Structure formats: structure tokens, C-alpha cells
Amino acid sequence: MAHFRFRAGASGAGLARHAALALALAALVLGAAPAPAAADGFVRVAGKGFVGADGAPFPIRSISLGNWLMQEGYMFRFARAKSPREIRGLIEALIGPEDAARFWATFRDDYVAEDDIRLIKAAGFTTIRVPLHYDLFVDREGRFEGPGYALIDRLVGWAKAVDLKVILDLHAAPGGQTGVNHDDGPGYPLMFYVPAHQRLTTALWQHIAARYRDETTILGYDLLNEPISPYHDMDYLNPKLEVVYRDIVAAIRAVDPNHIIFLEGAQWATSFAMLGPPFADNVAYSYHKFWASLERDAVQEYVNYMNRYDVPIFLGETGELTDTWNQGFRTLNERFDIGWSFWPYKYMDSTSNVVSLKMPTDWAVIQEVAARPPFHWTDGQMPPKEQAKAILWSYLDSIRLENGTVNASYLASLGLKAPETVPGAPQPAGQHVAAAAADRPAPAAPPPAETAAAPDAAPTTPQ
Numbered sequence: 001m002a003h004f005r006f007r008a009g010a011s012g013a014g015l016a017r018h019a020a021l022a023l024a025l026a027a028l029v030l031g032a033a034p035a036p037a038a039a040d041g042f043v044r045v046a047g048k049g050f051v052g053a054d055g056a057p058f059p060i061r062s063i064s065l066g067n068w069l070m071q072e073g074y075m076f077r078f079a080r081a082k083s084p085r086e087i088r089g090l091i092e093a094l095i096g097p098e099d100a101a102r103f104w105a106t107f108r109d110d111y112v113a114e115d116d117i118r119l120i121k122a123a124g125f126t127t128i129r130v131p132l133h134y135d136l137f138v139d140r141e142g143r144f145e146g147p148g149y150a151l152i153d154r155l156v157g158w159a160k161a162v163d164l165k166v167i168l169d170l171h172a173a174p175g176g177q178t179g180v181n182h183d184d185g186p187g188y189p190l191m192f193y194v195p196a197h198q199r200l201t202t203a204l205w206q207h208i209a210a211r212y213r214d215e216t217t218i219l220g221y222d223l224l225n226e227p228i229s230p231y232h233d234m235d236y237l238n239p240k241l242e243v244v245y246r247d248i249v250a251a252i253r254a255v256d257p258n259h260i261i262f263l264e265g266a267q268w269a270t271s272f273a274m275l276g277p278p279f280a281d282n283v284a285y286s287y288h289k290f291w292a293s294l295e296r297d298a299v300q301e302y303v304n305y306m307n308r309y310d311v312p313i314f315l316g317e318t319g320e321l322t323d324t325w326n327q328g329f330r331t332l333n334e335r336f337d338i339g340w341s342f343w344p345y346k347y348m349d350s351t352s353n354v355v356s357l358k359m360p361t362d363w364a365v366i367q368e369v370a371a372r373p374p375f376h377w378t379d380g381q382m383p384p385k386e387q388a389k390a391i392l393w394s395y396l397d398s399i400r401l402e403n404g405t406v407n408a409s410y411l412a413s414l415g416l417k418a419p420e421t422v423p424g425a426p427q428p429a430g431q432h433v434a435a436a437a438a439d440r441p442a443p444a445a446p447p448p449a450e451t452a453a454a455p456d457a458a459p460t461t462p463q
Helices: 012-031 084-095 097-111 114-123 147-162 195-212 234-253 300-309 323-335 363-370 385-398 408-413
Strands: 044-046 049-051 061-064 127-133 165-172 218-222 260-264 283-288 313-317 339-342 346-348 355-357
Touching: 084 097, 084 363, 084 385, 097 385, 114 147, 127 147, 127 339, 147 165, 165 195, 195 218, 195 234, 234 260, 260 313, 283 300, 300 313, 323 339, 323 408, 363 385
Parallel strands: 061 127, 061 339, 127 165, 165 218, 218 260, 260 283, 283 313, 313 339, 346 355
Antiparallel strands: 044 049
8 A cells, every 4th residue: 555645844735735645546546446346244324224244233332442542631530631632741741751652552552452342342332432533543744654553453353353343433633623622633623624634634534444444343434523512613614514524435435335434413413403415325423412311302303314314323422420311311312223332431530431440549649730731731840750650650550451440330321231250351350450560660659648539520521
């Protein structure tokens, strides 16, 4: 496969030309010949639902791997360091660039490991949704290279081994598609304003689709997570959403006729008002809702769209409330055959997820620095580097499945069951293991009691 590059620091027009060239070359390399007939083994759209390779209905019962490849500050219990670049900047300020690189490599290896995938399957899920940050797939020279490809390849291998499906979700697109911290942009949805960002987004999706076109473990592509937040110029931006979708879908279909494409509504993926009739085959529409009513009116807009156009609806994100609410909203959606993905799989000091992570001793030391204005971390007194490193490596121990706690009541609220053991894993699910890895620094001494705990904090916006 040829490598196409988008040079960092190039002008918008120059970057746009690089993107246009990449798309043209990809079409020549991959799309000049007629697209092959779709291979067997893919989940597909069939009317208002999804069907597996055997033609039987395929129920999407998914969990989202939030915070793994696209970090969010609230999952670290940070008050002000919210976006991935802010979190990365904080870690580097605390322990320096070399140790920060080691921290993130270990984080990506351990936050989601093979035993996590086995647990997800053993609990009864059918699918995992994977939020992606584009910068793991495009390097600083603009080439489609980065650690993300190997991580997704490995994840797909693990999922294939246990018969789970994978949805790839672009959570952070070039320039930002939402306009808040969890697209890692500048605080404005610049992807819709800057043609170069749009072209890079389209070219990246085409590159991903070409790579995975024959991979049946991948169920589909979720093109843009929660585009166009309600904080921005909706009258101007909303009409642009379907235009961008049409460009991306055309680029994907030039190289991949096989996979389902998920299109989210705007305003936290809650509104379909700007979306017209389906414009391509094998597409589904996705909405997100947190903390909503348990009455039919909470889903009526989406049910109407489903019935009007005979297409599937997918609840792409929900959860983070009580088990009672989770069960009620899940069953409300299931009444209308709407598949779902709850958010998230893991996070710290919370039980509204599959696996709870224990807050490390002395985590308040890290939180205090994280509460300073972003990128002004060193304006106040900093903890000694070795202390910060010990705390952060204690956190790395905490993220491994054997050190977490599986929340049986949460799984029950999703109609699933916590397995007593994870098949193939060395420890029973949820068992705490005190021993740390030998190559990691010892944890720091416990802090005074009044600084040991952190306040419980729910996310202030959808994810």
C-alpha cells in the first residue's frame, strides 16, 4: 500500500491538496477495478435491523472502550485537565517526556488487554465500540502511520478469537467535530470550517476502510462521534453534517463495500432533524442519550426515523447513572429493537461501568496539579519527579483487570452476568492482586487522611 502524507505545518490549501491527492491515488490503487462482491461473514443492515452471516438477527449488545485510545479527564478524576492533549501535557510536566512516553505505552497495553476482551465476551456482550483519536493513525509528517494500527490489529485478533464484533468510532477527528474537550480540538468544531481537516478526515477513513475491508470481525465504522455540540452555530453547521457524511461514505465505498457505516445525529448525537433519507446502502443511524426519561418520548424521534426510512437505529452511547436507570433505558430501547452500546467499560472510583478501578494512594497529589490552568502546570509547586512517577505507576497497576472489581449489579442491569472466572485469564474476574510489576517504582507513602480521597465527579457533557 502506498503511503500518503499530510505535512504538519502546511497551509490549509496545501494540506487540502495533499488530501485530495491521497484520495485520488487511493481510488486508482484500490478502486479502479469494480468493487468485489461482499465476502461472507459480515454483519449487515436488513431493513430496520442487523443480520449476521447466517441471516439471523444480530443483536448489538456493546460496551465502549472509553479512555483507552481517547482519554478524558473525568475518568482520571481531574477537575481541569480534560482533553487528551491536556492530560498528556500534565503527565509530561510531572515526569518528563521519556517517562511520559513509557507511561502511555504501558497504559495502552494494560488498559485494554486480552483478558479484558475475554471478560467482555464471557459477560454476554456481542460487540465492543472503540473510540479513536486520529493522531494515533496519522504521524507528524502526515503519513498514515502510528501506534493505533497495531493496537487495533491486536484488539481485532483478540475479539476474533472469542467471536466479538468491533465498531470503530472516530471520537477525535482532525480539527475537532464536536467543539468540546472530548474531540481534543481547539474548543470549536473546526473540521466543518476547514476544508483541509475535512479532507484529512475523509482520507483517514478511506485508509482505515481499505486496511480492514475484508475483516469480518469489524462490524462497522462510526464516522463522527457527537458532531456539532449545541454550544456553536447550529444554523450554520447542521446543514453541513450530511454533506461531510456523503463525502466520507463515498470514499469508504470506493474501497470497502462490506462494512456497515453508522451516521450520528448532531447536538451530542441527539438530533436527527438535519438528516434526510438514507443516501447509501448498508448504513445505520446512531443516537446518544444519557440520564434521559424512561418513557417512550425519550426515543420517539429515533423510532419515527427508523419507521419512516426502514433503517436500523443504534444507541451508540448511554449509561453512567444508576443500575435501575440503566435497566429501564436499555429495555425501553430493546422494545423497539434498538441495539446499544453502554459507556464506559472501565474507569476510576465508579461503579457505573463493567470494571471499577481503585484510586491509587496519593492520587490527590496528581489531582492538585491537574486542577491548575491547563499548560500552566508548573506555575505552582510541583511534586518531586520520583514521587509523581511512583503514583502514576501505581495507577498503571490499578488499570489491569486483575486489580479491578467487576460490577455484577451493573452487568445485571444490562441483562448480562458477571462470570466467576475469565476464560483463559490467570486470575478470577475482579480479584485484587497486591503485588506490583517488578519493573515499576514502589507506590509513594499514603497521604494524610484529609487528602487521600477525591470527590466523585460525573461528566459535565456527553462523551
